[in-house]
Amino acid sequence: EPEVTQTPSHQVTQMGQEVILRCVPISNHLYFYWYRQILGQKVEFLVSFYNNEISEKSEIFDDQFSVERPDGSNFTLKIRSTKLEDSAMYFCASSSRTRTVYGYTFGSGTRLTVV
Amino acid sequence: SQQGEEDPQALSIQEGENATMNCSYKTSINNLQWYRQNSGRGLVHLILIRSNEREKHSGRLRVTLDTSKKSSSLLITASRAADTASYFCAALGGSNTGKLIFGQGTTLQVKP
Numbered sequence: 297e298p299e300v301t302q303t304p305s306h307q308v309t310q311m312g313q314e315v316i317l318r319c320v321p322i323s324n325h326l327y328f329y330w331y332r333q334i335l336g337q338k339v340e341f342l343v344s345f346y347n348n349e350i351s352e353k354s355e356i357f358d359d360q361f362s363v364e365r366p367d368g369s370n371f372t373l374k375i376r377s378t379k380l381e382d383s384a385m386y387f388c389a390s391s392s393r394t395r396t397v398y399g400y401t402f403g404s405g406t407r408l409t410v411v
Numbered sequence: 412s413q414q415g416e417e418d419p420q421a422l423s424i425q426e427g428e429n430a431t432m433n434c435s436y437k438t439s440i441n442n443l444q445w446y447r448q449n450s451g452r453g454l455v456h457l458i459l460i461r462s463n464e465r466e467k468h469s470g471r472l473r474v475t476l477d478t479s480k481k482s483s484s485l486l487i488t489a490s491r492a493a494d495t496a497s498y499f500c501a502a503l504g505g506s507n508t509g510k511l512i513f514g515q516g517t518t519l520q521v522k523p
Contacts, residue, residue, distance in 0.1 A: 331511075338499070339499060344508040402453055402456070404452060404453035405453045
C-alpha cells in the first residue's frame with residue numbers, strides 16, 4: 297500500500313535555528329498538507345498546498361513557516377527561527393483530491409524538539 | 412467550543428466489550444473521518460463517512476453520522492487489547508482546500 301514518508305522521525309534543534317521537515321507524498325496525489333500535534337493535544341491544521349501554491353493556511357502558519365515542493369516529489373516544511381512552542385509532532389499528508397472518497401494518507405510524523 | 416468535540420475523553424473497557432466514541436462538529440461537512448493513533452505514533456485512517464451516508468461498516472468498526480445533530484459515533488465491537496490507542500474524528504468542511512478539523516480525541520484502553 298502506498299505510504300507517505302517523513303524524515304527525520306525525530307529532530308532536536310536549538311531555539312532560533314532553522315529546521316526543514318521533509319515529506320514524500322504518494323506519487324499520484326495532488327494535494328498536500330502539514331498538520332501538527334503538540335504533546336497531549338489535538339491535531340491542528342497548518343497548511344494545504346495544491347498546484348505549487350498554498351491554498352489555505354491557519355493562524356499558526358505565520359511568517360516563520362514556509363512550504364515548498366522543490367522537485368515534484370518532496371514536500372518540505374521550513375521553520376525559519378524555531379521557538380520552544382514549536383515543539384510538536386508534525387504530520388505530512390496527501391490526498392488525491394480534496395473531496396476524497398478514500399481519506400487522506402498521513403505520514404508517521406516528525407517529532408520536533410526545540411531546546 | 413471548537414469544532415470536533417469528542418466524548419468520552421478516556422474510556423477503559425475489558426477485552427471483548429464494545430467501545431463507543433462520540434464526536435460533534437459545528438459547521439457543515441463534506442465527510443467525516445476517523446483516525447487511530449498509537450501512543451506517539453502516526454495517524455492511521457480508519458473509516459470515512461460522507462455527509463449523505465448515515466451508517467458505514469468496516470470489519471469490527473461501525474460509524475454513524477447524524478447531520479441534523481452534527482454528530483458521529485464510532486463503535487468498535489469485540490474489542491481487543493491491540494485496539495488500545497487514541498481515536499480522533501476529523502471533519503472535512505465544504506472548502507476546496509481539503510482542510511481537516513480534528514477533535515480532541517478519545518483515549519481507549521482495552522484491558523486483557
